[in-house]
Amino acid sequence: MPVAEITEKLLAAKKEKGITFEDLEKQVGRDEVWIASVIYRQASADMEEAKKIVSALGLPESMAEPLTVPPMKGGLEPQVPTDPLVYRFYEIMQVYGMPVKDVIHEKFGDGIMSAIDFSIEVDRVEDPKGDRVQITMCGKFLPYKKW
Incomplete structure (x- = not known):
C-alpha cells in the first residue's frame, strides 16, 4: 500500500x-x-x-x-513549505537557527542535536491574551568526533 x-x-x-x-x-x-x-x-x-x-x-x-516498515523519512519537498503552520517552523529556523546553533555550541561544544534520540512535546498554555503553543524538543547532544 x-x-x-x-x-x-x-x-x-x-x-x-x-x-x-x-x-x-x-x-x-x-x-x-x-x-x-x-x-x-x-x-x-x-x-x-x-x-x-x-x-x-x-x-x-x-x-x-x-x-x-522503516519509512523514507523527511518527505517535505526541497522547496519552502506553503502550509502556514509548517512555514512558521521554517521561518523560525531562518530567524533563530544560527543563534540557537551558536548557543548550543557555547553550552555543549561542536556537535549537533540528535533527531534520532529525540522527543518532542506539544502543549497548550492558557494565556489571557490568547492561548499559546508550547513545543519542547529534547535531543541527545552528539559531538563531532576527531580522527
Missing part, C-alpha cells in the same frame, strides 16, 4: 471515529506526536504498537504490517 494511501485511510478512520492523537496515546502507550509520525509514515512501529493503532481506529489488522 503506498504511503499516501495508508496515511489517508488512517486519518480518515481517525476523523470518522472522532479520535484525537491524545486518545491514541492513551490506548497505544506512546506519545501522541510519535503516533502521528507513524501515521504520516515518518516513524515505524513494532507489530504490537501497529496493531493497537489500527485497532483503536477500527481498521483491519492487515493494515498494521505496513506501519512496521
